[in-house]
Structure formats: structure tokens, C-alpha cells
Amino acid sequence: MLPPKDSFSEWYHELIQQAEIMDIRYPVKGLYVWLPFGFKIRQLVYSKLREILDRDHQEVYFPTLIPEDMLMKESEHIKGFEDEVYWVTHGGLEPLEVKLALRPTSETAIYPMFKLWIRSHADLPIKIYQIVNVFRYETKHTRPLIRLREVTSFKEAHTAHRTYEEAEEQVKSAIEIYKEFYDFLIIPYLIFKRPEWDKFPGADYTIAFDTLMPDGRTLQIGTVHNLADNFAKTFDIKYETPEGDHAYVHQTCYGISERCIASLIAIHGDDLGLILPFEVAPVQIVIIPILYKGKEEGVLELSRRLYERLKNFRVVLDESDERPGAKYYKWELKGVPIRFEIGPKEYENDEVVVSFRDERRKFRVKFDEVSDDLILKWAKEMRERLRSRAIESVKGKVVFCESLDDVAKSVEGRRLALVHVCEKCERELESYGSVLGQMQEKPDWLNVELEGECVVCRGKGYLVGVAKTY
RNA sequence: GGGGCCGUAGGGUAGCCUGGUUAUCCUCCCGGCUUUGGGAGCCGGUGACCCGAGUUCAAAUCUCGGCGGCCCCA
Structure with a gap:
């Protein structure tokens, strides 16, 4: 835990x-x-x-x-x-x-x-x-x-x-x-x-x-x-x-x-551990066989066939002697993007269960449909989801401030304060946190003006970040 | 830069104040049985008082120093 x-x-x-x-x-x-x-x-x-x-x-x-x-x-x-x-x-x-x-x-x-x-x-x-x-x-x-x-x-x-x-x-x-x-x-x-x-x-x-x-x-x-x-x-x-x-x-x-x-x-990352983008995950895909007594053979056979099919990726077939739930937690902790689960039901229907690290849902696909192209498509979709998630998380911690009071409150509340200031007044912001300097370009996810009235002297100012830093 | 707290098996902890038996519990690890669709269970086993000096008949426990870790404030 x-x-x-x-x-x-x-x-x-x-x-x-x-x-x-x-x-x-x-x-x-x-x-x-x-x-x-x-x-x-x-x-x-x-x-x-x-x-x-x-x-x-x-x-x-x-x-x-x-x-x-x-x-x-x-x-x-x-x-x-x-x-x-x-x-x-x-x-x-x-x-x-x-x-x-x-x-x-x-x-x-x-x-x-x-x-x-x-x-x-x-x-x-x-x-x-x-x-x-x-x-x-x-x-x-x-x-x-x-x-x-x-x-x-x-x-x-x-x-x-x-x-x-x-x-x-x-x-x-x-x-x-x-x-x-x-x-x-x-x-x-x-x-x-x-x-x-x-x-x-x-x-x-x-x-x-x-x-x-x-x-x-x-x-x-x-x-x-x-x-x-x-x-x-x-x-x-x-x-x-x-x-x-x-x-x-x-x-x-x-x-x-x-x-x-x-x-x-x-x-x-999240409460369960790492979430790694597909491209930098040491293990991109993990296959978990679910081995009921007496039914191991078919399940292992299908698992190994899947493993062979996916060998263009960094894939692990986890045959270790742990229960499936323990394996799910383990590989989720390590941020593996795509997980396949194969048990007796899947073997009988020639299917596999799929789960993505960033979502909690599971779904089934036919074994024959699993291909390199499908994996890459999933990876691409996951990339988009991770992007929105990352931007949402960062965006929520950036605050545009119109007064020094706002700056003080924002930085105190562990937010990155953005504020217009002129060169002469910039140093005054130092008492509120670290002054990151003049913003060079506006990211597309942020709605602010790079120029504006200096919060201190009301002269011509530029956009500056103030925050607690590591 | 200033202040505070802490160091006990691989990880997390009790014991320390008030020195004295075989050092507590959980987890991990090893062996066995059993089990497997979201962290299984039972039995058995290995493993620790940070380092150094001091006080003492006796130190995980008290004192000093070192090393290491954590938190708060500038």
C-alpha cells in the first residue's frame, strides 16, 4: 500500500x-x-x-x-x-x-x-x-x-x-x-x-x-x-x-x-503508483494468466500465444505463483500501460480481457483482433488521456492574480501565481515566494495575457510567475 | 541560514521517561501444504538495538561526539 x-x-x-x-x-x-x-x-x-x-x-x-x-x-x-x-x-x-x-x-x-x-x-x-x-x-x-x-x-x-x-x-x-x-x-x-x-x-x-x-x-x-x-x-x-x-x-x-x-x-502517477507513457515504460504490456486447478493447460497455452504475438513490444508474461489480484497491484504500481488477463472463460471463447493503467474498466477483445496496430492505437489514445489529465492537474494550480494580496494568498495556498509587473517592481515580489521570471510564451492550455498593467505601480508590465519551488 | 524531532531484522514498529529474563507485533524473505477472476489461509524457519567514547556490577534505555534521516520557518 x-x-x-x-x-x-x-x-x-x-x-x-x-x-x-x-x-x-x-x-x-x-x-x-x-x-x-x-x-x-x-x-x-x-x-x-x-x-x-x-x-x-x-x-x-x-x-x-x-x-x-x-x-x-x-x-x-x-x-x-x-x-x-x-x-x-x-x-x-x-x-x-x-x-x-x-x-x-x-x-x-x-x-x-x-x-x-x-x-x-x-x-x-x-x-x-x-x-x-x-x-x-x-x-x-x-x-x-x-x-x-x-x-x-x-x-x-x-x-x-x-x-x-x-x-x-x-x-x-x-x-x-x-x-x-x-x-x-x-x-x-x-x-x-x-x-x-x-x-x-x-x-x-x-x-x-x-x-x-x-x-x-x-x-x-x-x-x-x-x-x-x-x-x-x-x-x-x-x-x-x-x-x-x-x-x-x-x-x-x-x-x-x-x-x-x-x-x-x-x-x-496516482494512488496506485506509477503511470508511465507507453514509450518510456520498461514493461509496456503484462499478461496475467488466471490458473484454476485442472484448467491450467489451455490458459497457459493461450497466454503464451499472446506473448509470442506481442514480442515486438516490451511484454511480460507473469507466471509467478501469486494470486491474480496481487499481480494486478504489483504491475499497476510499476505503471504498466496495458494489461491482459486470460482465464478459463477467455480460453473457451478465444478472447482476452484488457485493462488500461489510467482507467479502471476492463473489456474483452477476440484473440485474433490483437495486433501491433491495435496496441499502438491504444497507446496513442492513452497518450491523449494522459495529456488532458496532466494539463488539468497543472492548470488547477496556476492562478492569475490582480493584486499583491492575491499573490500572497495564492503562493501561501501552494499555487503558482501569475501577475503583471514591471522591471522596476519585479523584485518586490520576492517576499511572496520565488520569482520565476518573465513568461516567454503562453501555453495553449492557459488563458492569460503576456502584457498588462504592473500590479505595483500601474505602469506597463509583463507576466511573471511567483511560487514555492523545489 | 534558523529551530524542532528521530535512528531497534529487508520495510514498518513496541520497549527508552524509571538501566536488569530469551527484545514486541505486522510485513517481507525461505521451506511445506493448500489456493488462484482485485493484495488468500495454515504450519515451520532465517533475520535487528546506527557508529564511537563515557557513566555503571550491568546500557536498546543515561551523557557526549560522529554519521544518517524527517519536519517547520526564512
Whole structure:
């Protein structure tokens, strides 16, 4: 039994373990073990991310260790991270002459190499990415997949371009990539430009994707940074223009971590456990034979025939020695989208019983009608249902506010407050919650205006989000 | 950043205040019988006092430190 999803913290904590996503008992704070089932979800989710990126990025791998002098080069950047860097100080018993940092992110590892790689305008643009672990000494509450000391699945892309405009185009392109990725996972998001005081250390500006967790707090699930030529100046990354001059490159970087999987779990799951979109479910179909004494043979024969027919999918035939009800609960907990039940009645009529994870009804189909096409049709229909459900759930937690009082009440009641404000007054909102920044585009499920009268000074304002955050 | 609570089998717990027998109960796990259309039942079995130091004839229980976890507030 799982705690109800209304008690979100407890539900999440238990589900992560019961569904065998992670083992949280590893004896170091903020570090967790990926179990086979969870790791399979990770692999399926990240394959999609790779597929999208591989269209015009190249995957690379940079070292985990960064020498102190390299890490410390960009002063604004390091100020943002210095209190949470892990240091390697010894090699065996010998103290190291130059301390080595466990990367908190890889800008300072990658950009010195960019300096070596980039000589002329013909070398640009460069678009690379890597999926690696990064380390941050978090002092706040750690939580599996959400706040970690070792982020195990940090996808970071880094690009270099000739001009600021080209970098800005890349920011837009990265936003499109993230939209495609989260649409694939059926996770609703809002896109904000973070306020000046909350941008990535060293960036010109930061665009962030936020989603809403069931308890009404926002979760940042992706960021895109325009670095302009800030790092290029620090790391002296220049190229020769067609005219023979030398100019600094303009860069971007953008990241997604395993928080995407946290949001997948949190947005779709219910009181019974995980609900996984068909495409990322480690088990897409489960077949449960119902074995009455003396009638096992035909039932097993039909079950195995169905199993063979569905082998183009990730399918499990559960012949274990448990009662059918126990198996239903088990596979529902693990989010299996489609379940077949086959008992003596079905065997006699050459039928199967079908049930979808997101609905509770059961129905029968003739065995001969079951085909790959039918499964895919069901998967597609389920995707639409999950989409409406996810949007309804998120929509109910977003409130447009016309006064500061409204903002206070909404954030206090664990809602995301949207409010018009001008640049001068934006910071005043900080006393009510985290200021997510200026909304960049209106999702089709939300009915608000991106521009309006500033709630504080009644001047010309833009739409800003305020919420409690993870 | 500030405050509070807690650590007993794989998981959840009782015992701790008031130190003293073989450490309670549920679940999981293993073996057997039996059963199977929404978490079956019976019998038998394995398995624990976070680590270190101190106080004491005696520590799960008291004290200190470490490590780990949870909650609230900024």
C-alpha cells in the first residue's frame, strides 16, 4: 500500500522505493542507487533526448575532475558555485599540488578546450553535449531525483557561435528541443526568463522550464543560457573572421537532469503508483494468466500465444505463483500501460480481457483482433488521456492574480501565481515566494495575457510567475 | 541560514521517561501444504538495538561526539 498522492512527499518517497526505481539506503546523504527498473526508465527517457539532440549536436565526454585554477577563472561563475564544490585534495597519501574539483557543471572544463579547437569562422558553430554526473554539496534537503549531491544524469549541451544573434538563435532552437522532449514525456511546462538576480552565474540571461508538482511547488526541469561572450573573454576563445579580424565567440549552454524523471513520476502517477507513457515504460504490456486447478493447460497455452504475438513490444508474461489480484497491484504500481488477463472463460471463447493503467474498466477483445496496430492505437489514445489529465492537474494550480494580496494568498495556498509587473517592481515580489521570471510564451492550455498593467505601480508590465519551488 | 524531532531484522514498529529474563507485533524473505477472476489461509524457519567514547556490577534505555534521516520557518 502506498500513501495517498495527496500526501505528496510521503507518496513520492515510498513510490520511488516500492516501484523499484531507486534504493535510497546508500549511506551517503544525497546519493542514491538506480535499480534495474528505474535505470531502464532512465535509459528510455534519455534515448529520446539523445535522438533529438543527435540531429545537430555531437556527443562527447569530458573528464570529471577540473583543476582549481581552471574552475576559478570565471569569477562570477565560481561565486555561484564555490560553496558547493567537492574537492579532491590527495592522491593516495600525497597532498595534490593543484586541488581538483569534482565538476559541479562543465563550462570550465570544456571552454579551455574550445579555445584550442576554434581557430577560424569555418570551425563555427560548434554544438556538443554530454550526459554525465555532476557533484554539488547541497546543504538543503536532498531528495531522490530532485535534489542530489551527485546528479547522475546531467545532459549539458555547449555551443559556440560567431555572433550574439547566432547564439540567440541557438537559445530559441534549444527551447524547441526541450519543448519536443517534454511534449514527448507529456509533461506540461511554463517557460520563463529568470530575473537578473537568479540567472546562471556568468550568463547574459537564463531561460527556464518549470513544471508544477502535485503539491503546488514548481520544479525547474530545464534551463537554457545565453552566455554571450562572457566566458569567451575569460577563456580567450577567439576566431578569425572572413575579413581576417579576430573576434570572441558567443556561447550558449543548456541542461536537463534526472529531474525530468521526477516530473514524469509526479505528474502522471496516482494512488496506485506509477503511470508511465507507453514509450518510456520498461514493461509496456503484462499478461496475467488466471490458473484454476485442472484448467491450467489451455490458459497457459493461450497466454503464451499472446506473448509470442506481442514480442515486438516490451511484454511480460507473469507466471509467478501469486494470486491474480496481487499481480494486478504489483504491475499497476510499476505503471504498466496495458494489461491482459486470460482465464478459463477467455480460453473457451478465444478472447482476452484488457485493462488500461489510467482507467479502471476492463473489456474483452477476440484473440485474433490483437495486433501491433491495435496496441499502438491504444497507446496513442492513452497518450491523449494522459495529456488532458496532466494539463488539468497543472492548470488547477496556476492562478492569475490582480493584486499583491492575491499573490500572497495564492503562493501561501501552494499555487503558482501569475501577475503583471514591471522591471522596476519585479523584485518586490520576492517576499511572496520565488520569482520565476518573465513568461516567454503562453501555453495553449492557459488563458492569460503576456502584457498588462504592473500590479505595483500601474505602469506597463509583463507576466511573471511567483511560487514555492523545489 | 534558523529551530524542532528521530535512528531497534529487508520495510514498518513496541520497549527508552524509571538501566536488569530469551527484545514486541505486522510485513517481507525461505521451506511445506493448500489456493488462484482485485493484495488468500495454515504450519515451520532465517533475520535487528546506527557508529564511537563515557557513566555503571550491568546500557536498546543515561551523557557526549560522529554519521544518517524527517519536519517547520526564512
